[in-house]
Amino acid sequence: MAETILYAARRIITMEPTQPYATHVAVRDGRILAVGGPEIAEVWGGARLDERFRDQVLLPGFVEAHSHMMTGALWTYLYCGNVDRTDPDGNLWPGVHTVDDMIDRMKGAIAKLPAGQPLVCWGFDPLFFAGDRLNRHHLDQASAEVPIAVMHQSFHLMTVNSKALEMAGYGPDTNAEGVVRLPDGSLMGELQEMGAMFPVMRRLNMAIRDISKGEHAIVQYGKAAVQTGVTTATDLMADLADDDVATLLDVTGRKDYPLRLVPALGVIGLEPKAAAARALELRAKSTDMLRMGICKVMTDGSIQGFTARVKWPGYIGGQPNGLWNLEPARLKELVKTLHASGLNMQVHTNGDEASDFILDCFEEAMWEHPTGDSRHTLQHCQMAGEDQFYRAARLGVCVNLFANHLWYYGDAHAEFTVGPDRAARMNACRSALDNGVTLAIHSDSPVTPLGPLHVAWCAVNRITPKGRVLGANQRLSVMEALHAITLGAARTLKLDREVGSITPGKAADFAVLGDDPLSLAPEALRDIPVLGTVQGGRVFVK
Amino acid sequence: MSPIPVTLIAGYLGAGKTTVLNHLLSDSHGLRICVLVNDFGEIALDADLIENRSGDTLALSNGCMCCTIGDDFYDAIDRILRLDPRPEHLVIETSGVADPFKVGQVALAEPDLTLQGVVVVVDAVNFGASLADAFLGETLRNQIATAGLVLVTKSDIAPQGALKQLRATLAELAPEAVRLVADYGRVPAEMLLEPLALRLRRDEPHAHGHHHDHGAEYRGWVYSGDGLADPAALDALIKAPIPGLYRLKGLMPLTDGSWCSFHRAGVQSDRRPAPPPKGQGRAVAVGLADRFDPAQLQSAWDAILRNA
Ligand SMILES: [Zn+2]
Ligand SMILES: [Zn+2]
Numbered sequence: 084m085a086e087t088i089l090y091a092a093r094r095i096i097t098m099e100p101t102q103p104y105a106t107h108v109a110v111r112d113g114r115i116l117a118v119g120g121p122e123i124a125e126v127w128g129g130a131r132l133d134e135r136f137r138d139q140v141l142l143p144g145f146v147e148a149h150s151h152m153m154t155g156a157l158w159t160y161l162y163c164g165n166v167d168r169t170d171p172d173g174n175l176w177p178g179v180h181t182v183d184d185m186i187d188r189m190k191g192a193i194a195k196l197p198a199g200q201p202l203v204c205w206g207f208d209p210l211f212f213a214g215d216r217l218n219r220h221h222l223d224q225a226s227a228e229v230p231i232a233v234m235h236q237s238f239h240l241m242t243v244n245s246k247a248l249e250m251a252g253y254g255p256d257t258n259a260e261g262v263v264r265l266p267d268g269s270l271m272g273e274l275q276e277m278g279a280m281f282p283v284m285r286r287l288n289m290a291i292r293d294i295s296k297g298e299h300a301i302v303q304y305g306k307a308a309v310q311t312g313v314t315t316a317t318d319l320m321a322d323l324a325d326d327d328v329a330t331l332l333d334v335t336g337r338k339d340y341p342l343r344l345v346p347a348l349g350v351i352g353l354e355p356k357a358a359a360a361r362a363l364e365l366r367a368k369s370t371d372m373l374r375m376g377i378c379k380v381m382t383d384g385s386i387q388g389f390t391a392r393v394k395w396p397g398y399i400g401g402q403p404n405g406l407w408n409l410e411p412a413r414l415k416e417l418v419k420t421l422h423a424s425g426l427n428m429q430v431h432t433n434g435d436e437a438s439d440f441i442l443d444c445f446e447e448a449m450w451e452h453p454t455g456d457s458r459h460t461l462q463h464c465q466m467a468g469e470d471q472f473y474r475a476a477r478l479g480v481c482v483n484l485f486a487n488h489l490w491y492y493g494d495a496h497a498e499f500t501v502g503p504d505r506a507a508r509m510n511a512c513r514s515a516l517d518n519g520v521t522l523a524i525h526s527d528s529p530v531t532p533l534g535p536l537h538v539a540w541c542a543v544n545r546i547t548p549k550g551r552v553l554g555a556n557q558r559l560s561v562m563e564a565l566h567a568i569t570l571g572a573a574r575t576l577k578l579d580r581e582v583g584s585i586t587p588g589k590a591a592d593f594a595v596l597g598d599d600p601l602s603l604a605p606e607a608l609r610d611i612p613v614l615g616t617v618q619g620g621r622v623f624v625k
Numbered sequence: 626m627s628p629i630p631v632t633l634i635a636g637y638l639g640a641g642k643t644t645v646l647n648h649l650l651s652d653s654h655g656l657r658i659c660v661l662v663n664d665f666g667e668i669a670l671d672a673d674l675i676e677n678r679s680g681d682t683l684a685l686s687n688g689c690m691c692c693t694i695g696d697d698f699y700d701a702i703d704r705i706l707r708l709d710p711r712p713e714h715l716v717i718e719t720s721g722v723a724d725p726f727k728v729g730q731v732a733l734a735e736p737d738l739t740l741q742g743v744v745v746v747v748d749a750v751n752f753g754a755s756l757a758d759a760f761l762g763e764t765l766r767n768q769i770a771t772a773g774l775v776l777v778t779k780s781d782i783a784p785q786g787a788l789k790q791l792r793a794t795l796a797e798l799a800p801e802a803v804r805l806v807a808d809y810g811r812v813p814a815e816m817l818l819e820p821l822a823l824r825l826r827r828d829e830p831h832a833h834g835h836h837h838d839h840g841a842e843y844r845g846w847v848y849s850g851d852g853l854a855d856p857a858a859l860d861a862l863i864k865a866p867i868p869g870l871y872r873l874k875g876l877m878p879l880t881d882g883s884w885c886s887f888h889r890a891g892v893q894s895d896r897r898p899a900p901p902p903k904g905q906g907r908a909v910a911v912g913l914a915d916r917f918d919p920a921q922l923q924s925a926w927d928a929i930l931r932n933a
């Protein structure tokens with residue numbers, strides 16, 4: 084018989100109402116055998132006591148129900164963000180706060196670059212960077228010969244040096260909209276949106292899609308998960324071609340791979356019936372560590388990019404309403420076809436017109452094909468009002484709200500996009516719970532950094548860098564927020580039967596924390612150290 | 626390497642974009658065109674035309690190809706730019722809700738591409754209702770506003786009132802755009818591939834403090850076949866008064882076995898020797914919709930042909 088290990092901890096927060104707290108958890112065969120006090124394994128014939136977590140707090144392993152695979156392999160590029168971050172291999176990267184810091188870091192990296200290679204940087208966020216807006220003259224100080232591209236945190240913009248502009252053939256005659264100019268009319272080096280970034284990306288061989296797949300990407304994603312307490316994570320939009328799936332099966336099947344992966348098939352480019360057939364085929368190939376079959380549907384764009392579909396009164400600057408990803412009639416057909424096939428959909432909706440429309444689609448689909456517990460999920464769903472949460476609850480639709488946005492873009496939303504009143508009800512976690520909607524919250528990493536405790540911190544505090552509290556009445560308690568990054572998130576993926584809480588029978592997936600979130604001030608939630616994870620009974624703690 | 630000219634074909638679902646593309650790909654214009662579409666199932670190409678199918682690409686027997694966009698538009702563009710040989714023209718079918726201005730940015734930015742024009746297909750029967758749709762109206766208005774050429778389909782079955790309303794709407798939304806009646810997607814390939822929209826303008830763009838309709842409605846005519854043209858008869862035809870004819874051009878084999886290219890724009894006309902092309906002889910004409918009668922030109926044309 085497999086060995087039984089009894090872990091003792093300072094505290095175990097289970098997310099189970101019967102027994103919310105415990106001090107001991109017994110693990111056998113990668114699963115939770117028993118939860119309670121020091122004697123809990125006795126009825127099972129005893130266990131080997133392991134006290135390594137004696138001073139730590141165990142939570143159910145975090146479930147990141149909206150993040151992307153490229154999170155890990157992005158670190159192939161040079162990190163130039165303002166916050167201190169640790170890469171998947173455990174190296175600490177202090178934030179860069181000034182142009183000089185950034186130039187120093189770039190010079191160091193360029194010295195180690197193989198000849199002929201460009202320097203690609205990521206993580207730069209102009210919103211959190213003091214001084215003049217970054218331009219090519221700044222980057223030219225790092226190198227005039229090596230092409231440099233700095234991707235902004237939003238991934239919608241980049242700033243490049245003069246060499247990269249020259250390689251892309253940009254000059255005085257360029258008249259594409261996204262190629263920004265300085266007040267004197269010369270090229271600034273900032274490129275906005277893919278149309279303008281594409282010529283540089285091609286010539287610098289920046290294959291963003293390549294860092295979203297392949298062995299290295301999968302391995303690094305697993306490491307990034309361990310560091311943030313995540314034991315189950317999505318890759319919420321994947322091609323999942325046959326060779327990708329073979330690699331995923333191989334890597335996730337290794338005995339030291341620490342993450343249960345849930346890739347969602349991107350279905351927007353596919354014909355509805357073909358999409359459904361492919362998703363069903365993938366679902367049948369799932370393993371314990373690789374869960375396929377869910378589908379990712381896109382509807383609109385982003386609020387800060389003014390491409391989200393918003394209801395009246397629209398954007399405060401009078402910008403035209405945003406863009407649908409697909410004709411609404413086609414979207415509806417796609418949703419109905421996938422629903423009728425019994426597939427679960429995770430639907431990107433940022434603006435409230437988009438979430439309204441998708442609720443219409445779900446309702447119609449459910450009338451035509453009552454399938455019971457379909458648990459489709461509105462992803463982001465940032466602007467939904469009471470009416471939409473009420474309706475989602477009635478339809479059995481879950482929401483996964485983008486709580487991190489409150490911190491990263493909250494000031495921008497209040498000042499430039501939708502105004503303070505609607506910004507205050509963005510990512511309305513309280514409304515979701517009060518209306519009885521299953522709630523998850525997410526980072527959309529790498530759009531904002533992976534780290535469920537930070538996401539929970541946002542949902543609890545709702546503060547912005549400028550000190551605003553966006554919608555005090557929408558704040559969650561710490562316990563509710565922890566639920567949303569564990570059991571709530573597991574429910575949106577239909578994995579709550581197996582993960583999301585610490586109870587007998589579920590996978591022995593734990594987040595190992597250095598402190599107790601319930602005994603600290605709510606403001607301290609994001610600062611709690613994460614020491615690692617236990618995943619399927621395997622310990623991943625340094 | 627010279628940049629690949631790009632034509633965008635926009636328009637809402639059901640407007641007839643795929644019929645237009647089907648005509649374009651089936652046509653014997655002799656150009657290696659690459660058409661980038663959302664789904665090639667919808668174009669319903671004749672099986673005889675398809676030479677080879679591999680994954681996201683259909684190779685056609687006339688040298689053209691058809692690629693699907695898949696889940697990443699820019700990836701698809703990158704694939705096309707890597708083709709060897711490169712296509713001579715790229716035609717992109719945008720989604721019914723796309724903003725052609727945004728999609729077109731890549732062709733303005735990328736030095737290996739050049740934006741030739743934006744064609745918006747409008748369905749005379751349903752356009753009014755689509756414009757009134759709260760989810761679509763703004764997007765469709767925006768599409769029309771970026772058009773250099775508007776193709777009007779289903780005009781033959783649209784009620785008179787709807788057509789009249791459509792004309793007024795188009796004149797208001799895109800006063801500079803040329804309008805071409807293209808029922809059943811029948812439109813000369815040249816109209817889509819050349820910057821004809823500019824050439825067809827009746828006057829040069831000028832300062833706009835006022836509102837009026839610069840666009841006009843045109844009708845197209847196209848010929849392709851094996852017939853040989855009698856040189857004297859062809860000369861007479863390209864000089865003959867043809868009511869409403871705006872432009873006529875072509876590349877034809879003559880009865881003496883040589884080839885010639887010819888064109889007529891307004892009252893100017895010209896014919897000169899040309900190297901034989903890859904495809905058949907062809908000719909295309911465009912004229913004002915209210916005066917130009919394609920059937921009349923067709924019979925005049927038939928009269929100059931001798932059998933090969
Ligand atoms: Zn999204
Ligand atoms: Zn995402």
Ligand SMILES: [Zn+2]
Pocket residue numbers: 831832833835837839
């Ligand atoms: Zn004018």
